[in-house]
Amino acid sequence: MREEPTRSLLLLDSNADERRLIAAIAARAGWSVVGAADDELAVALLQGPHGREVQAAIFGSWDVDDAPALIEVLREHRPNLPVIVLSHSDTVSTAVEAMRAGASDFLVRPVAPERLLEALAANADRRRASGELAPVSEKLAPPLELEQLVGSAPEFRAALAIAAKSARNRLPVLVLGEPGTGKETVARAIHAASLRNKGPLLSLDCKAIPANIIDSELFGHEKGAFAGAFAPKTGKLVQADGGTLILDEIAALPSETQERLDRMLATGEVRPVGLNGSHSVDVRVIATSSRPLPDEFNPGLAERIGATTVSLPPLRERSSDIPALTKHLLSRVAEQADLKPLSIGDDALALLMRYGWPGNVRQLAGVLFRAALQCEGRSLTAEHFPHIAVQSRFTSRRTDFAPTLSKTRSEEAIAGAPGVTLYTADGHLRPLDEIEADIIRLAIGHYRGRMSEVARRLGIGRSTLYRKLGGLGIDTTAA
Numbered sequence: 001m002r003e004e005p006t007r008s009l010l011l012l013d014s015n016a017d018e019r020r021l022i023a024a025i026a027a028r029a030g031w032s033v034v035g036a037a038d039d040e041l042a043v044a045l046l047q048g049p050h051g052r053e054v055q056a057a058i059f060g061s062w063d064v065d066d067a068p069a070l071i072e073v074l075r076e077h078r079p080n081l082p083v084i085v086l087s088h089s090d091t092v093s094t095a096v097e098a099m100r101a102g103a104s105d106f107l108v109r110p111v112a113p114e115r116l117l118e119a120l121a122a123n124a125d126r127r128r129a130s131g132e133l134a135p136v137s138e139k140l141a142p143p144l145e146l147e148q149l150v151g152s153a154p155e156f157r158a159a160l161a162i163a164a165k166s167a168r169n170r171l172p173v174l175v176l177g178e179p180g181t182g183k184e185t186v187a188r189a190i191h192a193a194s195l196r197n198k199g200p201l202l203s204l205d206c207k208a209i210p211a212n213i214i215d216s217e218l219f220g221h222e223k224g225a226f227a228g229a230f231a232p233k234t235g236k237l238v239q240a241d242g243g244t245l246i247l248d249e250i251a252a253l254p255s256e257t258q259e260r261l262d263r264m265l266a267t268g269e270v271r272p273v274g275l276n277g278s279h280s281v282d283v284r285v286i287a288t289s290s291r292p293l294p295d296e297f298n299p300g301l302a303e304r305i306g307a308t309t310v311s312l313p314p315l316r317e318r319s320s321d322i323p324a325l326t327k328h329l330l331s332r333v334a335e336q337a338d339l340k341p342l343s344i345g346d347d348a349l350a351l352l353m354r355y356g357w358p359g360n361v362r363q364l365a366g367v368l369f370r371a372a373l374q375c376e377g378r379s380l381t382a383e384h385f386p387h388i389a390v391q392s393r394f395t396s397r398r399t400d401f402a403p404t405l406s407k408t409r410s411e412e413a414i415a416g417a418p419g420v421t422l423y424t425a426d427g428h429l430r431p432l433d434e435i436e437a438d439i440i441r442l443a444i445g446h447y448r449g450r451m452s453e454v455a456r457r458l459g460i461g462r463s464t465l466y467r468k469l470g471g472l473g474i475d476t477t478a479a
Contacts, residue, residue, distance in 0.1 A: 008032045008053040009120070012042045012070075013060025022058065025113045029120060039070050046077055054081070056120060059103075062087040062094060068101035075102060084119055086111060096339075099373050112208040146189045149182070150328045153318035154441035155311075160186075161441075161449040163310045167193035172265060172305040174250075175288045177312030180360030183288040184246060186310060191244040196284055199243030204236050207252035214257055215273050219264075225274025237270045241281040250287035250305070251297060258298035261285075265304050315357040315364065322353045322364070329365050330380075333372050342372055347382040355388050440468060 009031045013019045016037070023033035034054065036042035046054060057074060059067060062085050071083055082104040087094055095106045105119050146164050151157065166173045167190045175183045184203065191201050209217050216225075220235030236245055247253075253261065264270055265285065269278040287305045315322070326344055334341045357363055371384040382389065440458070447453045455465040 007055050008034050008050065010034050010036065010042060010045060010054045010057040011060065012036045012039070012057065014038065015060065018060055022060070022116070025116055026120065028113070029117050031120065039066065039073075042070070043073055043077075046074060046081075051077070054078070056082045056084060059083065059085045062089070062098055064097055067098070071102040096373065099370070112205065114207065146186075146193050149186070149189065150325050151318060151321040152324070152442065153313065153321050154438040155313045156318050156321065157446060158441040158444055159310050159312050161444040162308065163190050164193065165449040166190060166308045166310070170194075170196070170282075170284050171308060172285045172287065173308045173310060174293075174305045175286065175310045175312065176292065177288075177290070178314045178360055179290050180357075180362030181312040181314060182361050183290075183312060184248065186312065187244075187246045187286040187288060190286060191246075191284075194244070194284070196243050200240050201244050201246070202236050202240045203246035203248060205248045207249040211254045211257075214254065215260065218257065219260065219270055220272035222272055222274035225272075229274070232272075235270065235272060237264065237283055238272075238279055238281055240283045242283070244284045244286060247285060247287045249289060251289050251291070251293055255296075255298060258301050262298055262301035262304060265301070315360040319353045323349045325361065325364065326352060326368060329368050330372065333369055339372055340378070342375060342378060342380055344380040345382070348380050348385060351382045351385055351388060355391065436468070440465075 007030060009026050011019055011022055011026075011033050013022070013035070014037050019033075019035040019037075023035065026033050032053075034045055034050075036045055042057075045051065046057075059070075067085070074081055074083065083102065084105045084107065085098045085103045086107050086109050087098070088109050098106050107115065107119055146160055146167070149160060151160075163173075163175075163186055173187075173190060175187055177183045187203075188201065191197060204217060206214065215221075216229075216233055216235070218235050218237060220238055221229050221233050223229060223232045260271075264281075268280055268282065270281050271278040285305065293302050293306065315325075326349060330342050330344060333339060352364070359366075367385065367388065368380075371380055375384055440454075443454045443458055444451075447457065451465060452462055455462045458465065460468075
């Protein structure tokens with residue numbers, strides 16, 4: 001059996017504690033970390049006898065005076081070496097500086113372990129686009145209202161219709177969708193459309209908080225409640241009183257915490273760790289999850305937060321939205337990153353539509369940001385996305401390629417045609433009930449769940465509309 005080659009990571013950081021922390025995180029994914037405290041040692045290690053084993057480099061900080069020159073030196077010895085930059089600055093201008101200097105990716109500190117491992121995997125895997133700049137592209141996203149979310153695919157519009165209706169009440173909401181589909185964006189838009197929009201909006205990443213302190217983060221604690229509790233702490237639920245708390249990846253909560261959260265949602269009472277009493281709060285919880293809640297998830301909490309569920313389709317299932325999304329994201333890049341406005345050619349749009357986008361809209365935003373930084377002209381063409389063209393040829397992973405998309409459907413989407421598909425991939429008409437279901441979903445989304453308006457615009461009675469909803473199997477929670 002052939003021995004697997006050693007996979008090393010060159011880590012440049014003057015702080016020994018930071019080097020140990022990143023080394024521990026990288027070791028989870030099988031990386032052997034070689035640490036360097038200064039530029040000279042980093043270059044020496046790369047030139048040394050084991051330099052060829054280095055498959056990626058991480059800069060623990062970004063120094064605009066020294067880092068660009070170091071990247072240039074490293075690239076002289078290893079032209080294709082991925083260089084990931086960690087920075088305490090979350091400004092887009094800093095990211096642009098780093099990318100123009102030759103960095104492959106840019107992460108903002110403090111970075112979640114999962115995000116760092118995701119960046120390492122993306123940059124080390126030649127089948128995936130290096131430097132997708134997910135965290136940077138997220139910085140380009142100003143708060144959007146539900147009406148401003150781009151997409152005309154019926155499933156997407158139906159999801160937004162459910163979101164719009166849920167904004168009118170204070171009940172919990174569960175937003176489901178693969179990573180990168182825009183779950184937090186939709187959650188924030190629900191808050192903005194609600195009567196709570198003047199109140200606080202806080203978020204907590206459940207998978208990024210250790211299980212032994214998640215209760216303290218969520219509910220707070222009293223002084224002396226446990227070892228190290230030297231002062232009282234106000235939990236997120238109390239901080240968000242009168243507003244909204246987004247719980248990202250709620251399935252990562254420990255079972256005991258799930259039970260406490262279910263009790264809090266039922267009673268409106270928050271009991272900090274170590275306190276015999278409780279605080280009354282009025283907080284709306286919006287939970288997100290990358291997959292359906294597992295069977296072992298607390299059934300009471302699952303029923304409570306899942307009563308209203310917004311399911312966001314992956315980008316590969318709404319390829320017809322890619323042209324409009326692409327143009328929207330490019331305009332946002334130009335505004336936020338102070339870059340020249342760019343158009344995009346039909347050849348490039350067709351290429352982007354053929355790709356499966358395992359990272360969904362977040363990945364698309366990062367890829368477009370990278371292409372915009374490297375474009376010297378006024379328009380993006382297929383040549384600006386060589387990595388997407390290469391990845392589209394791989395078929396060893398399900399998400400490396402998109403479902404069959406007919407040439408007619410691609411041309412319609414690029415031309416900005418409405419988001420209802422009339423023909424199957426082989427050119428035959430779809431069944432009438434499927435087309436009718438798509439039109440109704442599109443109308444529900446377009447009119448933000450206002451069913452009287454939907455019925456009026458479709459030229460049918462409200463009772464007839466509800467009868468069709470049931471007959472077509474369309475979720476009436478969108479109504």
